Amino acid sequence: MAETTHKATTPESKQEFALEDTMHVAEAFYRKNQNNIFIALIAIIVVAGGIFGYKHFVKEPNENKAQEMIFHAQNYFAIDSFKLALNGDGNNYGFAQVIDKYGSTKAGNLAKYSAGVCYVKLGQFDKAIEVLKSFKADDLIVQAMAFGLIGDAAMESGKTEEGIEFYKKAGHYNDNEFTAPVYLFRAGMALEKAGKTQEAITIYKEIKEKFPQTNEGRDMDKYLARLGDVKN
The missing domain is CATH 1.25.40 (Serine Threonine Protein Phosphatase 5, Tetratricopeptide repeat)
Incomplete structure (x- = not known):
């Protein structure tokens, strides 16, 4: 009688079957x-x-x-x-x-x-x-100048509130001594024109504290005194 042999299933063969099944599924x-x-x-x-x-x-x-x-x-x-x-x-x-x-x-x-x-x-x-x-603009100074120019145009066309808005935006966009004190000063002057004295004083004090060595900063005591805020 012929002897029937059974091939043992090894871990390797199981892995082959699993791989083959996966390939069929993918196909x-x-x-x-x-x-x-x-x-x-x-x-x-x-x-x-x-x-x-x-x-x-x-x-x-x-x-x-x-x-x-x-x-x-x-x-x-x-x-x-x-x-x-x-x-x-x-x-x-x-x-x-x-x-x-x-x-x-x-x-x-x-x-x-x-x-x-x-x-x-x-x-x-x-x-x-x-x-x-x-x-x-990617350049902070150039962008500040653009905002300031909008402020100039707005003031020239009688749009004082818009002028103030963009002067402030220009002055606060970048704290450098080249553009910031210039446009903050223009914001203060525009605020004076609009009758907003206290806001103008706040801006002038900011210029004096942040930029004391600039032309604008050195003049702030004069403008503050004119508005009644006298240094003791």
């Missing part, structure tokens, strides 16, 4: 969902390609074009020809056209600040406020 999952997987892969490729394409075929060329366009406007700006700097000379674009065509570029953003200065110089204060509010 079945792939077959069932291969369309969805394919669509997802295509989407990833399209998005990655779109980012690459936008950067190299849209963003970079637009940045270069904006830089070229802004060149002549900057030259006019440098010699105080603000109308030509803003609107161009008929052959070359001004800041307004750069903003219109390439406002999302770095050069277009810079054009917003320069255009704001031009509008203020030309007495178009509402337009100055509008364009400067859309300007964003």
Whole structure:
């Protein structure tokens, strides 16, 4: 009688069976969902390609074009020809056209600040406020100056409360001795104009305490005394 042999199941063979089962499950999952997987892969490729394409075929060329366009406007700006700097000379674009065509570029953003200065110089204060509010700077001092310029434009157009708001914003944006005391002082003067004497005193005291070595800081006792806050 033939002897029947039974092959013992070893841990290794169990592992092989488990692995084979897993492979079958994975294969079945792939077959069932291969369309969805394919669509997802295509989407990833399209998005990655779109980012690459936008950067190299849209963003970079637009940045270069904006830089070229802004060149002549900057030259006019440098010699105080603000109308030509803003609107161009008929052959070359001004800041307004750069903003219109390439406002999302770095050069277009810079054009917003320069255009704001031009509008203020030309007495178009509402337009100055509008364009400067859309300007964003990484540099803390430049951004403070933009807020301060909005304050100037607001005051010139009779919007005292808005002027005070942006002078304070400029003065508190960065505690440096170059911009902060200047715009805080303008905030104090605007508060005086609005009849808010106590708030003006608070601002003047802040300037005196924070920036005693600046021109504004050295003059604060005089302004405080004028408002009745006399140093004992």
